[in-house]
Amino acid sequence: SHEADPINGNVIAKEIRQEIRQDVFAFQQRCGRFPGLAVLLIGERKDSQTYVRMKQKACDEVGITSSTHLFSDRVDEETILDCINDLNHDSSVDGILVQLPLPSHLNEKLIIASCSKTKDVDGLHPANVGQVLLEGSNAGFVPCTPRGCIELIKRSGCSIEGKHAVVLGRSNIVGKPVSLLLQAENATVTMCHSRTIDLPSIVRSADIVVAAIGKPNFVKGDWIKPGATVIDVGINVVDDPTRKCGYRLVGDVDFNEVRNVAGALTPVPGGVGPMTIAMLLSNTLKSAEASVKRQTKAKHAC
Amino acid sequence: SHEADPINGNVIAKEIRQEIRQDVFAFQQRCGRFPGLAVLLIGERKDSQTYVRMKQKACDEVGITSSTHLFSDRVDEETILDCINDLNHDSSVDGILVQLPLPSHLNEKLIIASCSKTKDVDGLHPANVGQVLLEGSNAGFVPCTPRGCIELIKRSGCSIEGKHAVVLGRSNIVGKPVSLLLQAENATVTMCHSRTIDLPSIVRSADIVVAAIGKPNFVKGDWIKPGATVIDVGINVVDDPTRKCGYRLVGDVDFNEVRNVAGALTPVPGGVGPMTIAMLLSNTLKSAEASVKRQTKAKHAC
Ligand SMILES: NC(=O)C1=CN([C@@H]2O[C@H](COP(=O)(O)OP(=O)(O)OC[C@H]3O[C@@H](n4cnc5c(N)ncnc54)[C@H](OP(=O)(O)O)[C@@H]3O)[C@@H](O)[C@H]2O)C=CC1
Numbered sequence: 001s002h003e004a005d006p007i008n009g010n011v012i013a014k015e016i017r018q019e020i021r022q023d024v025f026a027f028q029q030r031c032g033r034f035p036g037l038a039v040l041l042i043g044e045r046k047d048s049q050t051y052v053r054m055k056q057k058a059c060d061e062v063g064i065t066s067s068t069h070l071f072s073d074r075v076d077e078e079t080i081l082d083c084i085n086d087l088n089h090d091s092s093v094d095g096i097l098v099q100l101p102l103p104s105h106l107n108e109k110l111i112i113a114s115c116s117k118t119k120d121v122d123g124l125h126p127a128n129v130g131q132v133l134l135e136g137s138n139a140g141f142v143p144c145t146p147r148g149c150i151e152l153i154k155r156s157g158c159s160i161e162g163k164h165a166v167v168l169g170r171s172n173i174v175g176k177p178v179s180l181l182l183q184a185e186n187a188t189v190t191m192c193h194s195r196t197i198d199l200p201s202i203v204r205s206a207d208i209v210v211a212a213i214g215k216p217n218f219v220k221g222d223w224i225k226p227g228a229t230v231i232d233v234g235i236n237v238v239d240d241p242t243r244k245c246g247y248r249l250v251g252d253v254d255f256n257e258v259r260n261v262a263g264a265l266t267p268v269p270g271g272v273g274p275m276t277i278a279m280l281l282s283n284t285l286k287s288a289e290a291s292v293k294r295q296t297k298a299k300h301a302c
Numbered sequence: 303s304h305e306a307d308p309i310n311g312n313v314i315a316k317e318i319r320q321e322i323r324q325d326v327f328a329f330q331q332r333c334g335r336f337p338g339l340a341v342l343l344i345g346e347r348k349d350s351q352t353y354v355r356m357k358q359k360a361c362d363e364v365g366i367t368s369s370t371h372l373f374s375d376r377v378d379e380e381t382i383l384d385c386i387n388d389l390n391h392d393s394s395v396d397g398i399l400v401q402l403p404l405p406s407h408l409n410e411k412l413i414i415a416s417c418s419k420t421k422d423v424d425g426l427h428p429a430n431v432g433q434v435l436l437e438g439s440n441a442g443f444v445p446c447t448p449r450g451c452i453e454l455i456k457r458s459g460c461s462i463e464g465k466h467a468v469v470l471g472r473s474n475i476v477g478k479p480v481s482l483l484l485q486a487e488n489a490t491v492t493m494c495h496s497r498t499i500d501l502p503s504i505v506r507s508a509d510i511v512v513a514a515i516g517k518p519n520f521v522k523g524d525w526i527k528p529g530a531t532v533i534d535v536g537i538n539v540v541d542d543p544t545r546k547c548g549y550r551l552v553g554d555v556d557f558n559e560v561r562n563v564a565g566a567l568t569p570v571p572g573g574v575g576p577m578t579i580a581m582l583l584s585n586t587l588k589s590a591e592a593s594v595k596r597q598t599k600a601k602h603a604c
Pocket residue numbers: 145168169170171173174175192193194195196199212213214215233234235236272273276
């Protein structure tokens with residue numbers, strides 16, 4: 001049977017990074033500085049270290065100045081809040097990103113909410129998430145992963161308007177904002193979760209499927225309407241004794257089954273992941289531009 | 303054929319008002335004052351005048367002190383913003399409600415956002431609407447009409463968990479918050495709108511239908527799964543020469559057709575309307591209680 005078009009997140013993200021790079025250098029010409037991103041990395045999780053390294057590398061590549069603030073996994077909340085407060089007031093910092101998850105003794109909600117709304121380039125501040133309900137993709141900072149999903153669908157040539165989209169997962173970080181963004185693009189959206197009854201038959205009615213549940217290979221081939229576009233947000237670690245490291249990453253979608261049915265499908269890794277990082281760069285640039293605009297306005301008001 | 307159970311919003315709202323009345327008098331005993339609601343009525347629209355009168359009457363009945371601030375339909379924005387600013391600082395006022403729609407020269411968004419978040423008992427302030435995404439019905443003030451819909455469904459004996467709910471309409475005031483509240487109650491929710499393709503067949507798959515589109519008698523009998531619960535939010539004025547006034551109110555649902563198929567159905571008027579007012583009273587009481595709590599905290603901090 002005909003195989004799904006692979007949606008190559010690496011290639012699409014690279015295109016976007018090139019666009020951003022041009023805009024970053026134009027910004028530097030105009031404003032005399034590069035946009036700046038500050039990353040807080042707390043603890044020693046290997047996966048978090050990898051993600052932070054990838055984000056820094058991506059910043060370097062497009063000309064965004066990045067700095068990383070490292071803390072031991074026993075750091076107290078006060079220290080983190082002080083650091084964020086300093087960054088909130090540092091005019092060379094346009095974006096603040098706290099790498100999640102945090103060690104369990106820290107209050108994640110409080111820490112995220114303590115970042116200035118205007119520097120919340122991850123789009124996780126409650127005020128920014130809430131804006132997605134009100135404004136769709138016109139919101140201040142749209143959370144990076146949901147925005148990445150929409151860009152992937154669009155740039156893969158699938159039109160969203162009038163389609164039936166089914167979203168699996170309803171987290172505030174991924175599932176709910178993806179649903180609202182798809183709706184804002186005029187899809188009819190069904191929001192599913194762990195209490196959904198007969199998930200396979202609901203997914204079967206979808207032209208677009210976004211899976212964000214955190215269960216390896218959960219979505220099966222016979223759940224998919226032939227020709228549907230499938231976006232796999234999941235990043236799951238599974239054992240793999242054939243590999244040196246002993247594990248490998250898989251998505252929430254059973255790739256080998258679904259590729260034979262779907263019209264287009266994102267791989268894991270190399271699908272949504274690189275898009276998330278590209279959107280982080282885009283949000284950081286956007287923040288820098290908004291910051292300059294605010295300064296200009298304030299000057300003119302004097 | 304078997305007829306749908308009518309969901310009597312008047313009766314259910316009356317029950318809720320009685321519960322609120324008891325809580326209001328308990329509040330007065332504890333705190334030495336009654337909760338207060340301030341209503342701004344701008345212009346001479348007959349329907350707005352009627353709604354404001356109904357809200358005042360409902361306040362009186364449960365012991366909430368209400369005051370109405372009347373303005374001509376040519377009032378300038380400054381005057382309205384000044385009035386709201388005064389009310390924001392008036393400690394006897396727990397709730398501020400601006401009756402909508404406003405005359406077209408006034409900036410509705412700006413005016414609503416100028417009400418203190420902590421007094422926004424209509425739940426229309428962007429920060430409060432956004433909270434519904436993050437917190438469901440635990441949000442600060444849940445918008446009154448969406449909250450009324452959920453209460454109606456629950457008090458009519460229909461359980462929401464695991465059901466497929468289809469919401470027609472995606473306004474920030476009704477459609478989107480209803481969808482998120484139904485999801486928070488563990489329904490699987492499909493969000494529809496004017497760009498939805500083949501609406502009838504989507505509605506046919508619903509156990510719960512909420513119609514909030516503003517089109518008289520739009521939802522037909524053969525769109526409804528036998529036994530479904532149907533909540534009609536629409537309030538539409540249609541000509542009726544058989545009446546003295548020359549018009550009558552109808553919902554978005556063709557009541558006469560749907561009553562023969564649905565398991566339960568709200569009438570218009572007498573369905574969602576009275577619930578909206580009951581939720582306004584509930585939010586005002588909630589605001590008064592939160593205000594006293596904040597004062598007590600502030601005192602203890604000294
Ligand atoms: N590519 C990237 O850059 C990113 C990838 N991710 C990955 O995406 C996935 C989801 O992340 P996140 O949203 O934070 O996860 P959460 O754990 O916060 O949410 C998971 C959601 O999936 C739902 N769910 C769980 N089991 C089932 C099931 N059997 N059927 C249907 N729904 C189910 C849950 O439902 P309920 O609410 O009922 O519990 C919940 O809403 C993870 O694998 C994560 O690693 C996340 C962020 C970025």
